Amino acid sequence: MRKYRLKINRATLIGIIGLLLLAAVIVKGPGYVRNTFFDQFTERNNEPVLALFKHGDSTATRLTGMPHYTLYWKSTAIKFKNSGELLRLLKKSDVLLSIETWPQAYAGPWYTDALTAILKGSFNRQLDELAGLIKQSSHSIYVRFDPDMEVPVYQFPWQYQSAPQYIRAFNYMAAKLKQAAPAAKIIWGPSGFPGDSEFWPGNKYVDLISVTLGSQSEQTSSAYPYQPQLPGMLFSKLHRLRFMDKPVLVLGGQASAASPLQPDWLKQQVRQERRYDTTVYSPANFITTDPDKPVRQKLKVGVFDPNRRLINNPNVSIEHIFTDMGEIERGELKLRFDSILARHHDVVLTVEPWKDTIKRPDPNVLQSTLDGRFDPAIQKLYQLISNCGQTVYLRFAHEMEIPIKRYAWQSKDPATYIRAFRYFMQADKIHAKNIKRVWGPAGDRGSADWWPGSDVVDYISIAIYGLPDKNITDPNKQELFSTIFQRKYYRMRFLNRPLFITEFGVKGPEDYQHKWLADAANTLRHNKHVFGICYFNLYDNPKTWGHIKAPDWSISPQNMQFFCNSVNAGN
Numbered sequence: 026m027r028k029y030r031l032k033i034n035r036a037t038l039i040g041i042i043g044l045l046l047l048a049a050v051i052v053k054g055p056g057y058v059r060n061t062f063f064d065q066f067t068e069r070n071n072e073p074v075l076a077l078f079k080h081g082d083s084t085a086t087r088l089t090g091m092p093h094y095t096l097y098w099k100s101t102a103i104k105f106k107n108s109g110e111l112l113r114l115l116k117k118s119d120v121l122l123s124i125e126t127w128p129q130a131y132a133g134p135w136y137t138d139a140l141t142a143i144l145k146g147s148f149n150r151q152l153d154e155l156a157g158l159i160k161q162s163s164h165s166i167y168v169r170f171d172p173d174m175e176v177p178v179y180q181f182p183w184q185y186q187s188a189p190q191y192i193r194a195f196n197y198m199a200a201k202l203k204q205a206a207p208a209a210k211i212i213w214g215p216s217g218f219p220g221d222s223e224f225w226p227g228n229k230y231v232d233l234i235s236v237t238l239g240s241q242s243e244q245t246s247s248a249y250p251y252q253p254q255l256p257g258m259l260f261s262k263l264h265r266l267r268f269m270d271k272p273v274l275v276l277g278g279q280a281s282a283a284s285p286l287q288p289d290w291l292k293q294q295v296r297q298e299r300r301y302d303t304t305v306y307s308p309a310n311f312i313t314t315d316p317d318k319p320v321r322q323k324l325k326v327g328v329f330d331p332n333r334r335l336i337n338n339p340n341v342s343i344e345h346i347f348t349d350m351g352e353i354e355r356g357e358l359k360l361r362f363d364s365i366l367a368r369h370h371d372v373v374l375t376v377e378p379w380k381d382t383i384k385r386p387d388p389n390v391l392q393s394t395l396d397g398r399f400d401p402a403i404q405k406l407y408q409l410i411s412n413c414g415q416t417v418y419l420r421f422a423h424e425m426e427i428p429i430k431r432y433a434w435q436s437k438d439p440a441t442y443i444r445a446f447r448y449f450m451q452a453d454k455i456h457a458k459n460i461k462r463v464w465g466p467a468g469d470r471g472s473a474d475w476w477p478g479s480d481v482v483d484y485i486s487i488a489i490y491g492l493p494d495k496n497i498t499d500p501n502k503q504e505l506f507s508t509i510f511q512r513k514y515y516r517m518r519f520l521n522r523p524l525f526i527t528e529f530g531v532k533g534p535e536d537y538q539h540k541w542l543a544d545a546a547n548t549l550r551h552n553k554h555v556f557g558i559c560y561f562n563l564y565d566n567p568k569t570w571g572h573i574k575a576p577d578w579s580i581s582p583q584n585m586q587f588f589c590n591s592v593n594a595g596n
Contacts, residue, residue, distance in 0.1 A: 062099075062101060063102055064104070064105040064151060065097050065105075065106050066094050066095060066097070067094065067095055068092070068094055069094055071241075071277075072093060073093060073276065073277040074089060074090050074121055074276060075090070075275045075276060075277050075281060076088045076274075076275040077273070077274060078272065078274075078275055078291055078294070079272050079273070080266075080267070080273075080298055080306065081295060081298040081299055083295045086291050086292070087288075087291075088288055091118065091120060091121055091167075092120050092121070093121045093122075093123065093276070094121070094123070095123045095125060096111075096122055096123070096124050096151075096155070097125050098126050098127065098151045099127045099129075100127070100128045100147035102151075112161060112162075115158055115162040116161065116162050116163070116164070117164075119164045119166070120164065120167065121167040121169065122166065122169065123172055124168060124169065125171065125181065126142065126143055126183065128141075128182060129142070139186075140190045140194040143194040143197055144193060144194055148198070152198060153201075155168070157205075159202075159206040159208065159209050166210065167209075167210045167212050168202060168209050168210065168211055169213075169235060170211075170213075171183040171194075171195070171214075172240075173216040173240050174186070174214075174215065175215050175216065175218050175221040175223065175224045176216050176218045176242035176243050177246055177248045178242050180241065180245065181242070188223040188515065192224065192227070195226045195230075196230060199211045199226070199230035200230060203230055210232040210233060211231055211232050212231070212234065212235050213226060213233075213235070215236065216236065216243050217236035217243075217263075217265060218242075218246070219249050219265070219426075219428075219471030220470035220471045220516075221265055221266075222266075222269075222473050222519065223515065223516055225269065227312075227314075228269075228271075228312070232272075233271055233274055234271045234273045234274070235273065235274040235275075235276055236274075237277075238259060238262075238275065238277055238279075238280040238281040239280030239282075241278075244279060249428055249470065253283070254280070254284070255280050255281065255284045255286070255290070256287070256290040256293070258280050259275070259294070260293075260297075264440065264474060265471070265474055267298075267306055267310055268311060269311070297440070301444070304444070304447060304478060307478065309478070310478070315518050316519070316520070316521035317521070318521060318554040319554065320553045321553050321554070321555070321556045324549060324556070324558065324592055324593055325556060326341055326342065326560075326588075326593075327345055327370075327373060327558070327559035327560075328341055328560045328585075329344075329345040329346070329347075329528065329560070329562060330344065330562040331346075332563065334562060334582065335560070335562050335580075335582060335585045336368065338582065338585055340589035340590075341370070342371060343370055343372065343373055343418075344365045344368070344372060344373070345372075345373040345374075345527060345559040345561075346361055346365070346373070346374060347375045347377060348374065348377065349376075349379055349381070350380060350381035350399050350402045351380045351382050352380075353376075353402045353405055354381060354382045354401070358409065362413075366413060371415045372417045372418065373418040373420060373527050374419055375421075375423055375527070376420065376422070376449070377422070377423075378391070378393075378421070378433075378434065378449070379432075379434075381399065387433065390433045390434055391434050391441050391442055392445070394445040394448055395441075395444055395448055403449060404452070404454070407453050407455055408455075410460060411459070411460065412455070413459060414459075415459065417460050417461065418486075418525060418527070418557070419450075419460055419462055419463060420463035420486060420527060421450065421463075422434040422445065422449075423486070423488075424488065425475050426466045426467065426471055426472045426474065427467055431569055439474045442475050443476070443477045446464065446477040446481065447478065447481050450481040461483040461484055462481055462482055462484070463482070463483065463484045463486050463527065464482045464485050464522075465485075465486040465487075465527060466487065467513075468512075468516060469513075470516075472513075473516065473520070479521055483522065484525040485517055485523070485525070486524070487513045487517075487524065488527065488529065489506060489509045489529040489545075490509075490561075490578070491503030491504060491530070491531040491532060491533075492532070492576060493509075498574070500532050501537070503533065505541065505544050506541060506542075506544050506545035506548055507545075507547070510545075523555070524554055524555045525555070525556055525558070526555060526557070526558040526559070527558075527559050529558060529560060529561065530560060531578065532577055532578055535581055538580050538581075538584055542580070542584055542588045545592070546588055546592040547591070549592050550593075550594065560580065561578050562579050562585075563577075564576065564577040565577075
């Protein structure tokens with residue numbers, strides 16, 4: 026009997042402690058979390074509506090304003106608190122409603138199952154109730170579901186989720202609301218952070234887009250340098266939306282609180298878009314559906330192999346080399362180029378627009394390209410590679426989207442990069458058919474911001490290296506090729522050009538490299554949109570790794586042969 030009572034007492038004690046801990050979490054949490062059984066709304070004073078922007082349209086672009094409220098929806102709620110008060114406001118004027126979906130009881134920033142809860146119908150009651158309120162208003166009601174989804178932080182339970190899952194959840198809610206209340210205006214609400222286009226849900230339900238000038242989410246993220254100054258932040262965010270033919274609501278945030286939005290900034294962006302309306306901001310860039318991509322017959326395999334350890338493999342048909350303006354001017358490139366032609370190999374030629382014979386440091390090499398500084402070298406280059414008997418995959422100013430300053434063309438204005446890329450590719454006066462133009466981002470977050478246009482691109486190249494972070498030295502912590510590929514391939518979903526992986530590599534013991542390459546070969550066999558791949562058979566540049574030993578990506582001839590046999594097996 027005593028043992029039985031002891032067990033009951035222990036169970037009771039554990040239960041009491043658990044309830045006390047839960048109560049402490051709820052009491053200390055924000056008000057919308059504490060009130061688990063009621064949906065609520067509050068004014069969203071920290072994100073006021075500032076302006077409406079229309080791409081290239083100065084008449085539709087203007088300062089504006091309307092009340093902005095947040096609706097806190099909880100899957101545990103049984104009733105909407107103060108629905109009568111919200112209805113009164115909806116009948117009074119146009120209103121922006123930002124919906125936040127919170128699944129079950131709040132359990133901290135690690136609880137991130139909001140999107141699954143949406144798709145399971147956990148918020149259907151709230152959607153139906155909101156539709157009923159909207160139908161009673163004669164004003165325009167703008168509804169923004171789960172904003173700032175693209176920012177990689179854990180502020181909201183729908184962040185740090187896969188883009189396809191977010192898109193499914195967004196379209197689920199939008200479709201249900203539109204069906205019940207067709208007059209509702211649906212807003213897709215990214216912060217305007219790099220990579221926002223990965224979460225674009227399509228045109229079907231979206232009426233407008235919103236961006237925020239300094240959201241709390243992007244201020245706390247370390248994934249990308251925060252740009253707090255206006256008008257630079259505004260221009261960057263509007264540029265990222267050049268693929269979407271939708272009006273944009275500009276919302277205030279920390280940046281606009283420190284520096285109020287000026288009407289001329291909006292006019293300046295309109296003038297910029299009109300000036301480059303056939304190139305950078307061409308309507309041809311607008312997305313309607315994900316385009317079909319070409320399908321290969323057989324994958325071409327190449328190497329960057331300056332020590333010549335792999336180039337004699339009979340499966341290798343391409344060699345990758347890097348050059349700069351100085352090498353072209355001095356004639357040094359010709360020697361290396363001719364040696365590749367002598368082996369009857371095609372060439373991936375990456376041109377780095379710097380280090381010319383003037384030897385003058387130039388942090389603005391993209392503008393210098395546009396100003397004609399490198400014109401003699403560019404013409405000499407085209408004379409060398411045109412009609413040479415082999416295909417030349419010409420790649421200019423690569424990895425431009427990485428927000429570092431390893432190269433002088435990184436961390437620059439995307440519009441300037443796009444114009445410089447187009448200038449370089451259109452400088453070809455010979456128009457030789459053997460030259461294939463390659464646009465070469467690393468494939469990182471926000472790559473599409475630098476897309477120069479399909480009329481000057483034949484292939485898109487990306488780079489895939491096993492290390493997910495510079496500070497990781499343990500080879501076993503490298504990411505699989507397939508994991509990296511799927512992430513980077515998805516980022517190119519709007520772009521209608523085939524892929525060419527011009528750089529890839531893995532470090533570590535030979536057996537580890539063997540397994541990694543097996544995964545790479547399997548991935549490539551099943552994706553026929555990749556037309557070529559070049560292994561980077563050397564160590565990385567030690568200068569860029571600081572006190573950490575630069576990774577050595579070199580593989581053995583045996584592993585190279587294994588990869589070649591595996592990747593084209595069955596073709």
